[in-house]
Amino acid sequence: MAKELTIQDAFQNVMATRGDVPPKQQQVLAASLALFAEQGFANTTTKEIAARAGVAEGTVYRRYRTKDELLAAVLAPFVSEVFPDLIEDFATNIVKRDYITRHDLIAAVIQDRLHFIQENRDVLQVLLTEVLVRSDVREQLVPQVAPLVAKNLYPVLDRLKAHGELIDWPNDRIAQFMIGTMMSQLVRGILANEEVESAGPMMIAFIEKGLAPA
Template identity: 30%
Template sequence: MSEPIEEWLEELNKLGDEKSMTDKQLKIVRAASEIFAEKGFAASSTNEIAQRAGVAEGTIFRHYKTKKELLVSIVAPVMAKLVAPFVMREFYKVLDSKYESYDQMLRAIIENRLAFLEKHLHVLKIFIQEIPFHPELQEQFEKLILAKVFEKITPNIRRFQEEGSLVNWSPYTIMRLTASSLIGYAAVRTLYGKREGSSWDDEQEREATIAFIMKGLAP
């Protein structure tokens, strides 16, 4: 049972507007979070979740009508209650800071988000695996994450464009291209770079990614 999952559950249970979860609900959500992260939603069964939670399978269906409802009860509230006050809290400090150049801001973003990714990878795997397949989760993600990040980054992008250091494309396009490169770097780093015996040079790959972005966005 990992500490990050315990941390998320603690925040989830105390930040909600509705009544706190019962002990059995906490056990169910904890077990489901672990199994969804390990195996993915489609390959998980309510029987397996019940066994790990130490409850009868019928107990799950007394709280959640379907496995999908259990997934949404974990992911959607976590986004709604944790993204702004918890997940985005440290990120806002980075986005609200003033930077001399776009590449300086990229380095700060990478350092901040990689630390968060490594700490919460077990739970975040659920988001990564399931968001593409569930429209209600996509809507939550766009509303609670993308919209807030776009709002924070746009003024910086506008300032760098006015200074002549970034191409005069829409901030949305610049963010999309930047995010694609950064997510690709983070994904390969997580899947390959951490393996024993890997030839991955993280500093070199990070700087190459930033250089690629800066050259592509040069005016």
């Protein structure tokens, strides 16, 4: 199995293929994402970003007049490319396996996503905050992500329903309950500063029972 992409790996891969983003600007955006994740948006200065990127602070200001503009520039490729790339990577390595039972699917998805959350926790905290507070990001993100979830997850759910392994509910609801359970654990992990993977067995049992055929 190929090594799973981290969020920062996916971000840098996207930046490297963007012909409209000069190398120094790529360095500034990558440094901004790393520092926002490490110490928070409010606690990060443009001087620190410039130092991490290896450029003069004036280089940052020439392109981004405020730190909010810089944050917007960091978020933009997530909506259009980074999140879709991460979903495709997850689908290829985890979702599209030939699962026989709902337990196999749910266990594989939960274990993989909790590990992903743990590995990318700091970046996810920044992204989750911005998705919650910025309606423009949400409005752009949903039309990008929803079709990818439908394309990659729904055929697996349909096959398990046909084999009597899943309750016959709409696929979007099943996806909502699976994703929502993981998101709630991400929020709890951030607020309580606990290891999110520790909840894996309980989450698997909870979702498996909830999605059992009537």
